[in-house]
Amino acid sequence: MNADTVCLACCRNKAEGLLEQYGVSEETREILLKRIDKFLKKDKRTGDMPAPVMMAEILSIVDEKVGIMDAYEKPKKKYNRKLLEMEEAVIADIEKAEDEFLAAIQYAVTGNYIDFGAMDDVSEDMLGKLLENRADVELNTDELTRLKRELEEAGTLVYITDNAGEIVLDKVFIRILKKLYPQLDITVVVRGFPTLNDATYEDAEDIGLTDLVNVMPNGTDVPGTPIDEINPEVRHLIDEVDLCIAKGQGNFETLHGSGRNIFYLFLCKCELFTSKFQTERFTPVLNNELGIVQSA
Template sequence: MNADTECLACCRRKAEGLLEQYRVSEQIRHTVLGRVDQFLKSDRIERMAAPVIMAEILSIVDEKVEIANAYEKPKEQYNQKLLGMEDAVMADIESAGDRFLAAIQYAVTGNYIDFGAMDDVREEQLAELLENRASVELDKDELNRLYQELSQAHSLVYITDNAGEIVLDKVFIKVLKQLYTHLKITVVVRGFPTLNDATYEDAESVGLTEIVRVMPNGTDVPGTPLDEIDPKIRDLIDNADLCIAKGQGNFETLHGCGMNIFYLFLCKCDLFTKKFQTERFTPVLKNELRIVQSA
């Protein structure tokens, strides 16, 4: 999924925000944004997905400002915040009539914690969304297909998105392991810090590595570009019976691959609300094969 002008403007604003956050001199700001603008006008970006473009821009900024750990504090903040809620979330799921539905509702709601797609992530908004998880509506036909495919599959690759959110992924995976004891689950996280995306260190800190195999994808792109990730992870995805890919960045980098991937995310920007003809923070569950077939 190639980036459009809205994505490019968003990527540039992210660079501006980081430069402001680090209070750089006007000279450095001018130099960095000049290089960013030069990159955004180059022919290279024509076939790039927005997350790949974002990774390039972050690299340009990092050369002058060293922003690799720019999101370290909010990542830790939301990891700890969601860990503090884990027992209550699990208890709510266990008391629900449909544990699978309740768990996936929590998992998709956690996709709100996205410092890449949004300028302002608010704890109050997150709390409201989580409180209303029972009202989360996902495509019933797609939900039934996912349920059936999981019961028949032997291997699942679960591709995560953000820190904090990964705690709710952990809860969902716990439920999947309860319901599908035959299923071999492998979790894929980002290879290096980028925005507030979850890395192996995040997975380890929230206890996810204690319940399932977790593998870094070998790239700092806030998505899963198949031609750039570690070949072992590419083989893992290629050979899985099905994948669940969380977040807009994974959709943008994987859409069009034609694999059996279920995308799960909240629409958080104008591009996605227009594409899926819905309102902001609406949850989406779509399968890659049926998107391609209906295109």
């Protein structure tokens, strides 16, 4: 997906917010924003650059002067703890559901709300309401059927995570996948370095996911999975695996068009996505890459 003016403005606003958060002087702020504007307006690459890759470039510009590697450390830990406290109740709710798979994937996609990259504000109250109403989450029934069928037939699955906090609900979903499809060899891929509030290996370890499955960092600080920039081992894994589940808008933006057998799972949280999918904000989406490519 090519970046447009909506993405450009969003990335710049995110940089401005970080500069304000760190109390950067007006002089330094002006210098950095001029550099960012120059990058956005004059770098020809931005026309074909997915928003997550663009965001990583902008964060690196800010980090040179400000040092923002820990910008989202506190909210990441906060939401990891918050969701871990809810984990037992979530599991209990899934186990009493008529369709455990559906309940688990509903929780997993709802967790995608915890996104400090796509949104200016993450509300605990809104998260609570969304989780309370998980049974009302509607996903494309054809895609659900296709995903279940492919999971039954597959031997290997790569699960690409998105955000901290959300990763706890991914862990719960993965537990259900292991229970329902015991033949599956599951590998989880996380971000290679801290970026926004995306989940890293440290987050996976923190919430106990590394005790459940093999977890691999992708080797990049892009808030997505740019296939040409991730480490060769992870790329080979994605190339050879039977199917992938990729969480979040950033993974969709960087993997869409790759032609691999990927099921995208996310909430539409920004104007670009609500427009693309012709839907309202926070609408859940489950789409298979091959189906999207064939219908494009």
